[in-house]
Amino acid sequence: MNRTASAIVVMGVAGCGKSSVAHAVAARLGGRFIEGDAFHCAANVDKMRRGTGLVDADRWPWLERLAAELKGASERGEPVVLACSALKRRYRDRLRLGSPSVGFVFLDLPPNEAAKRVGSRSGHFMPDSLIASQFADLEVPVDESMTLTVDATRPLDAIVDEAIDWHARTSRDAGYGPVAQDSVVLTVGATRRISPIHQTNSNS
Template identity: 55%
Template sequence: MSQPITALVIMGVAGCGKSSVSEALCQRSGATAIEGDTFHPAANIAKMSAGIPLNDDDRAGWLDSLCDELRRALAAGQRPVLTCSALKRKYRDRLRSATPGLGFVFLQLTPQVAADRVAHRPGHFMPSTLIDSQFATLESPVGEPLTLALDATIHSVDRLAEQAHGWWLEHGLDPSR
């Protein structure tokens, strides 16, 4: 077995189902959910709400906060599951450097499906007009270590959570904790 996975990031573009899959996975595994969007500073939310894509500088402090939260959760003996777009390799590497044994579950879908889902998602700050920018920024994690890619267009949330849970069990999740 390779390095055991100590924590997970459920990642992908807006509308892929990160929060729903994380919630279902945490219920299944007893892990602790960390909703990455809640760590965005007000300036980032205002920018996205206005339809302006975030850049690397905008994401830097947010990623630092997520690294701190992952470390805090692990130090408290939790098994964290973080939702985070983690669109670029350097963002994922930043999270990995803070959390040895960090695994990624990449929820893949098409731009059309993502735009439709975001357009029908009530009360969220991310408009569907930013979907194209998310896909333009996305550097696929397929082939990176400790990464599972799942097709979020053909499976239900429960099935995606089941697949992620099974993969985590294969990579060191202790079901008795």
């Protein structure tokens, strides 16, 4: 990895494949995998296990911890791939704050598929009754910097290949040089630049 996308956040609703994809992408890129769920406090996990969705106040301290992880990694030049729901635009902007070159891979999965995946796994705290609230909170990334949207119904290997290819292309486009602050918005097959990066970040 290089400083253009020193960190990748794999995002989306419960069950969309964040951990599976982030883990595989980290292994392919030689980066560190971070499981965002491991940074939730016990109260948050208990809340979800009991069938109540998290609200902003529950998520902010968690996002602060994850943002600190990304910032530290960015300062050390350590490549990382984080699995984190990052459902809302302002959550993603918080993660961008300390490491502006972070890229996002949004795993786009329909609600029925997410419910099926969450319902069929065992030993996880997340009940499928919370899928509706995940989609209620989800703000799909549109015109956000360094963001790839992937059809998460595709096989895992194909998704990982797409993410790796996107990372390579954004890195090549940025050329390691003075354009590293540019934003690259990629929707499969089409790349366009928006510069500088802060023009595309708003606090919604």
